[in-house]
Amino acid sequence: MEIEIISFGKIAEFMANQRLTVDGIKTTAQLKDFLEQEFPPLAGIKYKLALNKTIIQETVELKSGDTVAIMPPFSGG
Amino acid sequence: MEIEIISFGKIAEFMANQRLTVDGIKTTAQLKDFLEQEFPPLAGIKYKLALNKTIIQETVELKSGDTVAIMPPFSGG
Amino acid sequence: MSDRKVKDIFINGKIDPMFIGESIAKHSDKKNIGGHSLFLGQVRNDEIDGKMVAAIDYTTYKELALTQMDQIREDIFKKYPLSCMHIYHSLGTVKVGEICLFVFTSSIRRKPAIEACSEIVERIKAELPIWGKEIFEDETHQWKENS
């Protein structure tokens, strides 16, 4: 299955936007585990996910073609 | 004793600024009674006094040369 | 009360929006400011007994108003860590849609600026000897009362 990953703020400094072909990853929780292994600095950062432009608070299932945004704490204003 | 009376807002419409020569008036409470008799519309209005540019909440004694401001409710802003 | 000079706050007629823009611009060299809070009072076309307000004519007991304002300013500077505070109130005629009050506070952080601004507005309405005469379109009038 193919997932598009987009990243922002300090996370974008070590994790570029990319299309990932992932097997065995069915949920956002599994995706987080995967990304924290691939990009170790991510494990030390508080971050939120948005799935297809909606912020998600809990684990949800992924399907091919989804876009997942990886977002560090907001600091607008 | 001579008192200067200055008035504002709707009170100024029926009571002009004036110097009053008053006898037997020793306090602001007595002055209020006197003014409400001389200017009956005053009795129907909530108003505050300032003595020599200081707002007074309670009855105070008057002396010759004092300036008393008669002020209807504020409506600035 | 200290001996420092009492500041004037009164402006003849309306407060121009471009004056407000200029006041904001003057703060760009105060580099420790993080937030500004502004309140603007605008004259409303209230309908009272079928008649529309066209303007408000403001008068004051100026000496007392400035002394009261000075006390408010002193209290607010003691209570909140403000960088700046600017207050302007109109005297004379201000037409419907025009601005008659401009309160402007600035602080290193947003919360003191916002809280101080709101508190100043309440105190101005309650404590400054200013009177607004509402002039109707037919040139009759009534005296405004703050709610």
Next chain:
Amino acid sequence: MSDRKVKDIFINGKIDPMFIGESIAKHSDKKNIGGHSLFLGQVRNDEIDGKMVAAIDYTTYKELALTQMDQIREDIFKKYPLSCMHIYHSLGTVKVGEICLFVFTSSIRRKPAIEACSEIVERIKAELPIWGKEIFEDETHQWKENS
């Protein structure tokens, strides 16, 4: 969420004080407005580990930010009787002393305008996916965190 068009709030670079003056001026024909409340965020020269902030570089996840802002706008209009609400946030570089956020609410009475403005500022800071990169005078940087 309704179908109406999502409004943009982003401005490239600083928000000009004269633009703020013009925004205020545009309300003079809204004759049922009695009070305007404005909040302005200004970039501060914070000192962090001996280095001074010279500018903040703002980025956003624009599509999500505008959807979130639209929800905030809808919530606030439901909660407060506002005549108008205008929001602008900078993107890109905003130097120390320049304005990066402009929130502007208007209402028939002062209290809804003041409360709505303050609530919008809090929600913008907490809910909009915007990131500020603090650029120091020596051109190093760190990522801002809202307190």
